[in-house]
Amino acid sequence: MKQAIEVTKELYYIGVSDEDIRTFDIIMKTANGTTYNAYLLKTDEGVIIFDTVKEEFADEFFEKIESVCSYDDIKYIIMHHLEPDHSGALPELTRRVPHAKIFISPMAQPMLKSIAKTEDMEFETVWTKKQLSLGGKTITFLSTPNLHWPETMSSYLEEDKVLFSGDVFGSHYYDSRLFDDLVGDFEYAFKYYYDHIMRPFKSDVVKALSLYDKYEVETICNLHGPIMRTNPQRYIERYREWSTKTDRLHGKKIISIFYVTSYKNTKEMAQSIYDGIELDDSLIANIYDLTSLDEQNMLSILEESTGILIGAPTINGDAPKPVWDLLSCMMLLEKRGKFGGCFGSYGWSGEAVDMIHHRLGALNFRIPLQPMKVKLIPTEEELLACHDYGTEFGKIVNGKMMEMTL
Numbered sequence: 409m410k411q412a413i414e415v416t417k418e419l420y421y422i423g424v425s426d427e428d429i430r431t432f433d434i435i436m437k438t439a440n441g442t443t444y445n446a447y448l449l450k451t452d453e454g455v456i457i458f459d460t461v462k463e464e465f466a467d468e469f470f471e472k473i474e475s476v477c478s479y480d481d482i483k484y485i486i487m488h489h490l491e492p493d494h495s496g497a498l499p500e501l502t503r504r505v506p507h508a509k510i511f512i513s514p515m516a517q518p519m520l521k522s523i524a525k526t527e528d529m530e531f532e533t534v535w536t537k538k539q540l541s542l543g544g545k546t547i548t549f550l551s552t553p554n555l556h557w558p559e560t561m562s563s564y565l566e567e568d569k570v571l572f573s574g575d576v577f578g579s580h581y582y583d584s585r586l587f588d589d590l591v592g593d594f595e596y597a598f599k600y601y602y603d604h605i606m607r608p609f610k611s612d613v614v615k616a617l618s619l620y621d622k623y624e625v626e627t628i629c630n631l632h633g634p635i636m637r638t639n640p641q642r643y644i645e646r647y648r649e650w651s652t653k654t655d656r657l658h659g660k661k662i663i664s665i666f667y668v669t670s671y672k673n674t675k676e677m678a679q680s681i682y683d684g685i686e687l688d689d690s691l692i693a694n695i696y697d698l699t700s701l702d703e704q705n706m707l708s709i710l711e712e713s714t715g716i717l718i719g720a721p722t723i724n725g726d727a728p729k730p731v732w733d734l735l736s737c738m739m740l741l742e743k744r745g746k747f748g749g750c751f752g753s754y755g756w757s758g759e760a761v762d763m764i765h766h767r768l769g770a771l772n773f774r775i776p777l778q779p780m781k782v783k784l785i786p787t788e789e790e791l792l793a794c795h796d797y798g799t800e801f802g803k804i805v806n807g808k809m810m811e812m813t814l
């Protein structure tokens with residue numbers, strides 16, 4: 409029988425390991441597998457469960473619960489996040505403890521009944537500063553939405569200074585030794601997880617950190633990977649550093665121009681746009697041939713750029729693959745506050761530029777200007793128009809009022 413493991417006095421780890429998983433949520437590589445962390449707090453007046461596990465590991469989760477308490481003891485269930493890797497065992501848990509009250513964030517309410525697969529349960533929605541007291545223990549709830557679903561929340565166990573952070577501070581990294589001071593070096597997994605799960609919501613990370621800052625944290629009980637009990641502040645500071653990275657260089661906003669070109673026509677347009685932006689020395693313009701950038705380079709450039717311009721010819725009625733690679737990696741970034749635009753030379757129908765324009769709109773870029781399209785070889789007049797386009801785009805990135813085109 410699997411045993412619960414004590415984290416702090418009377419707080420137990422009842423999570424499970426998924427050692428053999430090698431891809432998580434389609435987009436993440438998990439070379440070291442992962443864990444689905446869940447916790448159980450014993451108090452003088454009953455038990456609180458914090459989250460559950462993926463459905464296929466439910467048996468082990470229940471064995472661990474049974475190793476430290478009986479189901480009659482369970483008074484409350486706190487669900488920080490309803491994604492199936494943490495709510496998979498909730499239907500069976502509610503069947504076994506129908507008397508237990510469930511705490512969720514307000515945003516989780518519409519999802520709870522469909523996930524729990526029952527109407528027969530008591531639940532309460534909670535937000536920052538609402539508290540739950542039981543047997544001398546006090547849980548303070550903290551609203552931390554969008555990390556990384558709209559309904560995510562955190563909580564803090566006052567007496568033991570434990571932060572239950574949900575997916576925040578997670579790592580897809582399984583090591584049976586469980587605690588950060590005992591496991592191997594999981595730094596790569598911690599950063600990789602942040603980049604893929606939290607970076608697209610870094611403004612919300614900053615808000616969550618300012619909430620966490622109000623509490624003294626000795627242990628971070630997250631939902632994936634090692635439990636953090638050795639100077640947990642350093643993990644908090646890593647998140648702060650990554651999430652407050654500025655999109656300026658030497659105090660100047662950056663506009664990055666990415667292009668692909670077959671006959672140097674789109675490249676000429678890119679160069680004219682670049683020259684137009686560079687007239688304003690309070691901006692920094694950069695220009696990149698997309699065919700020579702890998703995804704890591706793209707991401708790092710995109711993250712630091714306030715303005716992003718993409719140039720492409722049309723090949724076989726489509727934008728070339730490097731353009732789609734650039735557009736698809738943007739799902740890993742926060743687009744809030746970024747401006748986009750596109751341009752390109754074409755021979756026949758010129759669909760590529762329109763496709764890029766619509767894709768940038770769907771990604772929530774602000775698109776202040778209509779795309780620049782030129783048939784085949786740009787004339788002097790058209791290059792001048794590209795130059796003006798760059799200047800105007802730069803002014804808008806620098807704060808000039810704009811009329812949205814989407």
Ligand code: FEO
Binds near residue numbers: 489493556575631
């Ligand atoms: Fe670990 Fe968002 O679930």
